[in-house]
Amino acid sequence: MAKAVGIDLGTTNSVVAVMEGGKPTVVVNNEGSRITPSVVAYTKTGERLVGQLAKRQAVLNPENTIYSAKRFIGRRYAEVQSEIKNVPYKVLAGPNDAVRFEVQGKLIAPEEVSAQILRKLVDDAAKYLGEKVTDVVITTPAYFNDAQRQATKDAGKIAGLNVLRIINEPTAAALAYGLDKKANETILVFDLGGGTFDVSILEVGDGVFEVKATSGDTHLGGDDFDKRIVDWLAEQFLRDQGIDLRKDRQALQRLTEAAEKAKIELSSVVETNLSLPFITADASGPKHLEYKLTRAKFDQLTADLVERCVGPVKQALSDAKLTERDIDEVVLVGGATRTPSVQALVRRLTGGKEPNQSVNPDEVVAIGAAIQAGVLAGEVKDVVLLDVTPLSLGVETLGGVMTRLIERNTTIPVRKTEVFSTAEDNQTAVDIHALQGERELARDNRTLGHFRLEGIRPASRGLPQVEVTFDIDANGILTVTARDKETAREQKITISGSTQLAKEEIDRMVVDAQQHADEDRRRREEVEARNNADSIAYQVERRLEELGDRMPVNEKARAEQLISEIRQLVKQESSEIDRVRRLSSDLQQLSYGLASTAASQAAAGGTGGSSAAGGDDVIDAEFRQNK
Amino acid sequence: MEDDSIEKLKAENARLKEELRREHESFLRSLADFDNYRKRIERERAITALEGKREMVLSLLNVLDDFEHALKHIDDSPASVAAGLHAIQRRMMRLVEEQGVTPFESVGHPFDPALHEAVVSEESDEEEPGTVLDELSRGYLWGDSLLRPARVRVAR
Numbered sequence A: 001m002a003k004a005v006g007i008d009l010g011t012t013n014s015v016v017a018v019m020e021g022g023k024p025t026v027v028v029n030n031e032g033s034r035i036t037p038s039v040v041a042y043t044k045t046g047e048r049l050v051g052q053l054a055k056r057q058a059v060l061n062p063e064n065t066i067y068s069a070k071r072f073i074g075r076r077y078a079e080v081q082s083e084i085k086n087v088p089y090k091v092l093a094g095p096n097d098a099v100r101f102e103v104q105g106k107l108i109a110p111e112e113v114s115a116q117i118l119r120k121l122v123d124d125a126a127k128y129l130g131e132k133v134t135d136v137v138i139t140t141p142a143y144f145n146d147a148q149r150q151a152t153k154d155a156g157k158i159a160g161l162n163v164l165r166i167i168n169e170p171t172a173a174a175l176a177y178g179l180d181k182k183a184n185e186t187i188l189v190f191d192l193g194g195g196t197f198d199v200s201i202l203e204v205g206d207g208v209f210e211v212k213a214t215s216g217d218t219h220l221g222g223d224d225f226d227k228r229i230v231d232w233l234a235e236q237f238l239r240d241q242g243i244d245l246r247k248d249r250q251a252l253q254r255l256t257e258a259a260e261k262a263k264i265e266l267s268s269v270v271e272t273n274l275s276l277p278f279i280t281a282d283a284s285g286p287k288h289l290e291y292k293l294t295r296a297k298f299d300q301l302t303a304d305l306v307e308r309c310v311g312p313v314k315q316a317l318s319d320a321k322l323t324e325r326d327i328d329e330v331v332l333v334g335g336a337t338r339t340p341s342v343q344a345l346v347r348r349l350t351g352g353k354e355p356n357q358s359v360n361p362d363e364v365v366a367i368g369a370a371i372q373a374g375v376l377a378g379e380v381k382d383v384v385l386l387d388v389t390p391l392s393l394g395v396e397t398l399g400g401v402m403t404r405l406i407e408r409n410t411t412i413p414v415r416k417t418e419v420f421s422t423a424e425d426n427q428t429a430v431d432i433h434a435l436q437g438e439r440e441l442a443r444d445n446r447t448l449g450h451f452r453l454e455g456i457r458p459a460s461r462g463l464p465q466v467e468v469t470f471d472i473d474a475n476g477i478l479t480v481t482a483r484d485k486e487t488a489r490e491q492k493i494t495i496s497g498s499t500q501l502a503k504e505e506i507d508r509m510v511v512d513a514q515q516h517a518d519e520d521r522r523r524r525e526e527v528e529a530r531n532n533a534d535s536i537a538y539q540v541e542r543r544l545e546e547l548g549d550r551m552p553v554n555e556k557a558r559a560e561q562l563i564s565e566i567r568q569l570v571k572q573e574s575s576e577i578d579r580v581r582r583l584s585s586d587l588q589q590l591s592y593g594l595a596s597t598a599a600s601q602a603a604a605g606g607t608g609g610s611s612a613a614g615g616d617d618v619i620d621a622e623f624r625q626n627k
Numbered sequence B: 001m002e003d004d005s006i007e008k009l010k011a012e013n014a015r016l017k018e019e020l021r022r023e024h025e026s027f028l029r030s031l032a033d034f035d036n037y038r039k040r041i042e043r044e045r046a047i048t049a050l051e052g053k054r055e056m057v058l059s060l061l062n063v064l065d066d067f068e069h070a071l072k073h074i075d076d077s078p079a080s081v082a083a084g085l086h087a088i089q090r091r092m093m094r095l096v097e098e099q100g101v102t103p104f105e106s107v108g109h110p111f112d113p114a115l116h117e118a119v120v121s122e123e124s125d126e127e128e129p130g131t132v133l134d135e136l137s138r139g140y141l142w143g144d145s146l147l148r149p150a151r152v153r154v155a156r
Helices: A052-056 A077-084 A110-129 A146-158 A169-176 A222-241 A249-265 A295-307 A310-319 A340-349 A364-376 A503-515 A517-550 A553-571 A577-600 B002-072 B079-098
Strands: A003-009 A013-020 A023-026 A039-042 A048-050 A065-067 A090-093 A099-103 A106-108 A133-140 A162-168 A185-192 A197-205 A208-217 A271-282 A285-294 A329-333 A393-397 A401-406 A414-422 A430-436 A446-453 A466-472 A478-484 A490-495 B101-104 B116-122 B132-137 B139-142 B145-148 B150-155
Touching: A003 A110, A003 A169, A003 A364, A013 A110, A013 A364, A013 B002, A023 A364, A039 A052, A039 A110, A048 A052, A048 A110, A052 A065, A052 B116, A077 A090, A099 A110, A106 A110, A110 A133, A110 A146, A110 B002, A133 A146, A133 A169, A133 A364, A146 A162, A162 A169, A162 A364, A169 A185, A169 A197, A169 A208, A169 A329, A169 A364, A185 A208, A185 A310, A197 A310, A208 A310, A222 A249, A222 A285, A222 A295, A249 A271, A249 B116, A271 B002, A285 A295, A285 B002, A295 A340, A310 A340, A329 A340, A329 A364, A393 A466, A401 A414, A401 A466, A401 A517, A430 A466, A430 A478, A430 A490, A446 A478, A446 A490, A503 A517, A517 A553, A517 A577, A553 A577, B002 B079, B002 B139, B002 B145, B079 B101, B116 B132
Parallel strands: A003 A133, A133 A162, A185 A329, B116 B150
Antiparallel strands: A003 A013, A013 A023, A039 A048, A039 A065, A090 A099, A099 A106, A185 A197, A197 A208, A271 A285, A393 A401, A393 A430, A414 A466, A430 A446, A466 A478, A478 A490, B101 B139, B132 B150, B139 B145
C-alpha cells in the first residue's frame, strides 16, 4: 500500500514525515539522520550528490554545489540580484527572465535542483518505511506567490511524484498542534530557522486556515547567533594571544562547531565552558582556547538579533489590523526558538501567552504536512485522536492490595483478561471490586464498582478459575466481567466516565502515589509476605492431613506450631514482615522434609497439593477475598 | 406510502454499506500500519541499542582529536611527557575499538564524500587534484558504516 508523506522542503534543511496508525512520525534518511541538507552537487566525474554527501564536498566544488535553491525557485532573475551576491555558484537569466544555475556548462532550473532533493527524500523514506511512496504534500512559506508555489509543484512532478497539495508552513505547524479544531481563533506562528525568520498571522475556523498577514527577515536565523559567539571567541583570542583564528580554516571550523554546541547548551544551563586545546600554534608553541560563556553574555552578544524579530511581529499584527491581545495561540517553529531570550521575546510580544512548543520545532512543519497528507490520501477521514485511560485499572485481591489489569495511559479501546481464584476452601462466590488509581492498596484507590459472581463449585482454594476481563470501548465505557471457567457463569458491570477525569484530579492521584511509593511498596510487600506464608501454611496443613499418623510426632508438632503462628500473624495483619518471612521459610524447609519423608515411605501421594512445596500454587494469579 | 419507506430503507442500507466499507478499510489500514510499525521496531531495536552508545563514542572521538593535536607538538616537550601522552592516546583508542569503532586512513586516497568532509582545498605540486593531502581530524567507521567522516584538506 503506497504511503503519502509530508515534506518540509526547507532552505537549508529538509524533513520528511508520515502518518502511521494515526500518528505522525519523522522519517530517517539513508545516512541515519532526521534532517537532510537541501544541497545538490554536480561532480567532475558526472555524479550527482544530494544531501549530506553534497555538503561534504562543497568546499572543493563551490561553483557546482547548489544550496538554498529555495531562495530562487519560481522567481524572476531581476528579483534575485541580492541573493546572487551571497552564493558562489553562477546564476543566470533564462527564458522569460527565469532563474537558471550554470553548472558544468549546462543551465539548470531551481525546480530541477529541488526535484533532486525531493527524489532523495522520497527514496530514503520508501526504504525506511518499506513501502512505495508516490503521493506527497510539500510546504512553502506563506508569502510564496503563485509562481513560486507552481514551481515547487513542478519540482515534485519532475521528481515523479504526485503532489497532493502545497500547503503553507505556518499552517502545517498549526495543524501539528491540532489547531484546526479551533473555531475563530487567531494564531501567530513564529518561525526562526537556520537562516530565515518568518512571522505569520493565521485565522482558523471550520478546519480552514486563512493567512491574514506575513512578515519576516529572509536573512536572520540561528546561524547568525552562532556567528556572534565565533566572533566573540576570536576577538578574545586575538586580544589574549595575538592570533586571529578566523584566518585559519581549520581553527574556524572548530570554533564554529564549539559555538553551536555552546549555544545549544546555554538553552538549558546558564554557563558553559568552551575548551579547544591546541587550536593553533605559533613560534612560541601551541596555543589553547579556554573561555567561559555565560547565558547573560550570550544574550548580550545576540541582543540586536533578537531585537530584529520585533519589527516583523509588529508589522504582521498591524497588517492584520490586530493587537497582541487578539492572539489566541502562539506556535514556535525552528530550532532557534529554543533560545531562552527568543522565547522571552515571544512572550513579551504576545502579551505573556504560553507558546505551543511540545512538538520538536525543527520537525513541526513536516509533521503538519504529514497530517495533511494523511487526510488527503484518505487514510484518515479526519484526524482520529485516540484516547487513553488516565489511571490504572484493576481489582482488589487478597490482602487488600490492588492488582492492575490495565496500566495508566494505555490507548483505548483495549481489553485485558486475567485469571484469578478463590482465597478459601469451598468458597462459592467471589467479590469483584473494580478500582482505579495508582496506589498499591485497594482502599487508597477509587472504587469504580462492586459485584459478585456466585455459584462457584466448592473446591480447595486456588483451584477454581475465574476470568476477569476489563474492556474499555472507544467511547471510554468500561465493562468488567467475571466468568467462572467451569460453570460458565458470568456477571458484569458497566462503568462510564472512567476515562473522563479532570486533569487536576489525575495529576493529584499520580503525585500522591509517587509520594507514597515507598510506604505503599512496603505495605504491598507485607501483604505478599503474609499471603505467601498463608499459602505455605495451607499446603503444609493439607499435607499433614494426608500423611496423618505416618508423620513423625515431633515434626508434626513443630509444623502445627509454625502454622498456628503464621495464621495468627496473618489474622492480625501483622507488619512484622521479617518474622513472617522467617516463619514461612522455616515452614517451607519443613515441608521439603515432609516430601522426602512421604517419598521414602512410598505413600500414595494424594491428588491435590502434589510434589514439591512452595511454588506449587499452580495458579500464578492472586487470590480473592471472600466477603 | 410503503414504496417511499422502502426507498428510504434502501438508501439507508446503501449508505450504511458504504460506511461499513470505509470503516473496514480504515481498520485494515490501521492494522497494516501497526504491523509495519512492529516490523520496523524490530529492525530498529538493534540500532537503538547502538544509538545510545553512538553519542558517547562520538564525544570520546573528540578527546582523541585533542590527543592528535597535542601529539603534533610533541617535539616541544620532554620525552617522558611525550611517552605519557602516547600511552593515554593508545589506551583511549583501545576503548573505542572495543566498541567496534575503527579509524580509517584518508591521506593519499582520492576524496570521497561518503567518507570525507572537505574543509579546504589547496594547490599541490606532488599530488593529483582530488587527493587527500592531510587529515584535520580522523575518520571512523562503526562496523561497516560511517560513524564520523574524516575532515580533510584536498589537493586542487
